Each structure stands twice: as structure tokens, then as C-alpha cells.
Amino acid sequence: MGFFDKAKRLFGLSGSGDEESAREEESGGEARAPGGREPREEDPRLLAAERAGKLDPRRRDRRPPLVEAAPQGPGVEDALALREAGNKGAALAMLREIDKGGGLRTVLRAAAAMEAGESEEVERLLPVIAKEEPRYKLLLQVAGALGDAKAARGYIERAEGEKAPAWALGWAKATSEDAETVREGLVEMVFADHALARTVAARDLHMEGVEADADAGARYAAFVHGRESIRRFGARQVAALLDEARKVGGA
Amino acid sequence: MRSVLSLYSLDRPALQGFAKELREGLLADDRERLANLLELKGALAERLGETPRVIDWFLRPESNPEAAPLFSSLRRVAKKRALELQWTSPVPSLEGRLRQYDLLREDESLAKRIDKLLSASRLPWFLVRPGATCGWLDGAGRAELASGLRQVRAALPEELSAFAEALGDMDGDAVAHDAL
Numbered sequence: 001m002g003f004f005d006k007a008k009r010l011f012g013l014s015g016s017g018d019e020e021s022a023r024e025e026e027s028g029g030e031a032r033a034p035g036g037r038e039p040r041e042e043d044p045r046l047l048a049a050e051r052a053g054k055l056d057p058r059r060r061d062r063r064p065p066l067v068e069a070a071p072q073g074p075g076v077e078d079a080l081a082l083r084e085a086g087n088k089g090a091a092l093a094m095l096r097e098i099d100k101g102g103g104l105r106t107v108l109r110a111a112a113a114m115e116a117g118e119s120e121e122v123e124r125l126l127p128v129i130a131k132e133e134p135r136y137k138l139l140l141q142v143a144g145a146l147g148d149a150k151a152a153r154g155y156i157e158r159a160e161g162e163k164a165p166a167w168a169l170g171w172a173k174a175t176s177e178d179a180e181t182v183r184e185g186l187v188e189m190v191f192a193d194h195a196l197a198r199t200v201a202a203r204d205l206h207m208e209g210v211e212a213d214a215d216a217g218a219r220y221a222a223f224v225h226g227r228e229s230i231r232r233f234g235a236r237q238v239a240a241l242l243d244e245a246r247k248v249g250g251a
Numbered sequence: 252m253r254s255v256l257s258l259y260s261l262d263r264p265a266l267q268g269f270a271k272e273l274r275e276g277l278l279a280d281d282r283e284r285l286a287n288l289l290e291l292k293g294a295l296a297e298r299l300g301e302t303p304r305v306i307d308w309f310l311r312p313e314s315n316p317e318a319a320p321l322f323s324s325l326r327r328v329a330k331k332r333a334l335e336l337q338w339t340s341p342v343p344s345l346e347g348r349l350r351q352y353d354l355l356r357e358d359e360s361l362a363k364r365i366d367k368l369l370s371a372s373r374l375p376w377f378l379v380r381p382g383a384t385c386g387w388l389d390g391a392g393r394a395e396l397a398s399g400l401r402q403v404r405a406a407l408p409e410e411l412s413a414f415a416e417a418l419g420d421m422d423g424d425a426v427a428h429d430a431l
Contacts (some may be wrong), residue, residue: 074344078275107332164257183278183280183304183306184278186304186306186310187277187278188312189272190277190306190309190376191270191274191375191376194376194379196311198310198312201307201310206261207307207310209307209311209315210307210310210311211311211312
């Protein structure tokens with residue numbers, strides 16, 4: 001649990017909490033905000049100096065040197081494009097090539113292998129997928145990608161069982177088809193992460209008069225990239241893969 | 252005109268109670284209950300019924316002229332229920348001093364507590380105003396910061412010295428805010 005979560009708990013905004021544990025965290029823990037966003041207070045000296053246009057030269061010296069970006073190789077987007085063009089074999093080959101041993105690439109590779117009947121490859125990859133952290137994330141991305149409230153419910157419940165944070169569950173509910181669930185999700189998100197709630201309301205729900213919050217842009221994009229990639233690949237295939245991963249200890 | 256920082260004592264149970272009532276009202280989409288909670292009357296109370304859900308108002312930016320008075324009411328009532336003004340700095344330079352004064356920045360513990368007191372992420376969404384400086388420290392954190400500042404008080408400029416004294420005179424949790 002991040003520091004801001006603790007602070008919010010102390011105000012009764014997201015579940016229950018105790019002051020002692022929050023104080024322990026105050027005394028040393030890494031500050032992380034809901035949803036894994038970078039803490040805004042990570043280095044306030046830098047932020048304040050930057051805001052004032054007076055970056056302390058001593059601080060500037062401590063910054064790591066800029067490195068040139070490495071040339072980009074193929075990515076998930078390229079594999080999905082191949083797949084959408086009907087070339088599933090080439091897409092699987094590319095996913096094998098770009099797989100870094102975990103994360104979305106491994107998940108899509110395993111789903112493609114399962115679809116192609118490559119059972120040995122799937123068996124090898126399932127334990128990796130079963131250990132994916134945070135365990136709730138993939139479940140909620142699949143739930144969102146399914147676009148079917150009934151089919152998604154089980155994955156949301158599994159994510160709840162994996163202690164998904166309030167903002168993530170709220171997001172999943174906010175994109176539901178059921179009006180009451182949408183309202184519940186929006187309220188949960190507002191209390192857990194107001195900036196992200198506004199961004200989801202603007203970008204996912206296209207609500208009138210609502211604007212995306214620049215402060216939540218990175219958090220939004222990180223989650224949505226996975227969800228949209230899964231949707232493009234085929235949410236039902238990935239859902240079936242998660243069901244298999246569950247049999248070997250997955251969420 | 253530049254804003255000035257104020258210190259408020261926080262009644263945390265009262266704020267928790269307010270947050271609970273607000274959340275329940277929004278979850279139930281109970282417009283009458285929310286209008287009463289936010290002490291809205293007339294056209295403003297009716298405005299709550301103009302969106303598909305009441306929560307929709309609080310997803311709009313505060314720059315939206317129709318949503319602005321609703322946000323203001325929310326903060327006003329939360330303040331009335333849970334905050335009490337203790338001190339206001341007479342000078343706008345206090346925030347800059349707190350964030351940049353070398354002596355404070357070189358002491359990691361002091362700097363960390365100051366940054367928490369000035370971090371809006373640590374306050375409930377309904378107390379945060381866009382662009383405002385605000386934050387919270389619990390009672391122990393406030394006392395530790397006050398004590399740390401007292402130890403270096405002789406070397407502090409006037410505005411920081413006054414801030415240290417005000418912080419030390421308080422009891423319990425402290426909220427700093429420059430736009431409440």
C-alpha cells in the first residue's frame with residue numbers, strides 16, 4: 001500500500017487503516033500513490049526549484065547523464081498488426097522474438113501459442129503468467145477488454161480477491177454496462193484517485209464537460225495499453241489463458 | 252495578489268464522518284441528502300439533479316462555472332465540520348522559504364515533514380483546490396516538525412520562525428492550506 005493510500009485511509013477515504021502503520025511508512029517507506037503512479041512529492045526540492053525556474057545547480061549535477069534512446073525494434077503493436085492482417089503465424093513468431101520473459105508480451109505470446117495448439121510452449125509459459133505481479137492487473141485488463149458485463153464479472157471478482165486497489169476496481173466498474181455499477185465505480189475512483197477518475201470519465205466514458213487530467217495521463221496510459229492490446233488480440237483467448245494459468249497457481 | 256499559507260487544526264474523526272456521509276450520498280445518488288449535506292438551497296440544490304448522476308458534477312473541472320459553486324460548498328462544509336483556523340502567515344514568501352531554505356533542505360527529516368505538510372496528495376480530494384498549496388501532518392509528525400524547527404530557530408528568517416511557533420502552539424493533526 002502506498003503512502004497516499006495510507007493518508008487517505010486515515011481520513012476514512014478508502015477502507016480502514018491504523019495510524020501506527022501509517023507512521024511507520026512516514027518514517028521511511030517509499031512513497032507511491034494509488035495505481036502505482038509516481039509520487040508527486042518524490043523530490044519536492046527539484047519540483048519546487050523547477051517550478052520557480054531556479055534549479056539548484058548542485059541538484060542538476062546529480063542527475064544521471066542523458067542517454068541516447070536505442071533504436072526501436074518490433075513491439076506488441078507490430079505483432080497485433082500482423083495478426084489483424086490475418087498472419088497469425090508471423091504474429092506468433094514476432095511475439096516469441098520480442099518476449100522478455102514476463103508482462104504483456106509473454107501473455108500475448110502464450111495466448112497466441114495456445115490458439116496455435118503449441119501446448120508445450122503454453123505449459124512452459126503458464127507458470128510465468130501465474131506469477132505476474134500485480135496479480136489483479138491482468139484480470140482487470142481482461143475484464144475491461146471483454147466488453148461484456150456478465151463475462152467480466154468473474155474476473156473482477158478474482159481481482160477483488162487479489163486485493164486490487166480501489167482505483168482499479170472502480171475503473172473496472174465504471175466501464176460496466178450497468179448504470180448502478182458505473183456510478184459505484186465512479187464514486188470509488190473519485191475517492192481513491194480524483195485525477196484518474198476525471199481522466200477515465202473523459203477518455204473512456206466521454207462524459208460531457210469532463211476533461212482528462214494531465215496529472216493522471218501516464219497512469220491511465222499504462223493500464224489502457226494492456227487492456228487495448230488484449231482487446232485487439234482477442235479478449236476471450238486471453239481470458240481462456242488466464243483460466244489455464246489459474247490452474248497452476250495464477251490469480 | 253499572492254496567496255498566504257494558513258494552519259488549521261484537524262478533527263480527524265469529524266472529517267472521516269463527513270467523507271463517509273458524502274460517499275454514501277454519492278453512491279446512493281441521493282440528491283436531497285447531498286443538497287442538505289452541502290447546505291445547498293434553491294437553484295444550486297436543483298443543479299444537483301441536472302446531470303445523470305450527482306458524481307458527474309465532481310468529475311468536471313473547477314473552472315466549469317456551473318460546477319465551481321458545488322466544489323466551493325463542498326470545501327466550505329468540510330472546513331466547517333473538521334477544520335479550525337489556527338494561524339495565517341502574514342507574508343506570501345513562507346511557502347518558498349519552506350520549500351527552499353537551505354538549512355531546512357539539508358536536514359532530511361525536516362525537509363520530509365515539510366514536504367508532506369505541503370503535499371496536496373495527502374488530503375481528501377474534496378479539500379484540494381487546483382493550483383493551491385495544501386497538505387496534512389498527523390499530530391506526531393506536526394510535533395516533530397515543530398520541535399525540529401525550534402532547535403534551529405535562531406538561524407531561521409522571521410517568517411519561518413513565526414511558522415515554527417504557530418506549529419508548536421497547535422495540538423493534534425495540522426492541515427496547511429492557502430486557498431480554503
